[in-house]
Amino acid sequence: MPDEPAVHALLAERWSPAAFDPLHEIDDEQVASLLEAARWAPSAGNSQPWSFLACRRRDAQHADVVGSLSRSSAGWAPDASLLVVNLCHRWVDGTEWDYSEFADYDLGQAVAHMTIEGVALGLASRQFRAFDLDALTRALDVPPHWAIRTVTAFGRAAADSATSRTPRTREDVRWGATDR
16 A cells, blocks of 8 residues: 555644543633634635634533533533534525525635644644534524534643544545545
């Protein structure tokens, strides 16, 4: 098998910890940097169909997010320094027309930029969808033309967190119609 191709260190170092350090605090500058990285993401027609709600521990909105967590994420997510609710501008206000048919994809790009910025800042991150969507939408009073898609947890990985960083195998990634 040929040598594995090299990827940038920021991509190779990104991983999702199983637990976060509950004593770690994220500062204002780091939060601003994460959100700025998302702002610079490409989007179809420069529509930028995303919004983010950054919630630090002890914030009222953080409690709203934690209150909506399913059992699978409630054991680790509250310890993250920051929970970012990732929202997509789905519809033109007052209609059922797509704001952008690429809105979900574009939001994913912005979240990816934010996650890599997190690595550059020395933060671990974990994206998830294990929460009660309806309850969180109500608690945060999300307008009907916006939709919560995921939440990203940021912080310092707990010392005893699982360290599996293995991406999918090369065989799981297809290069067109034939395997290479």
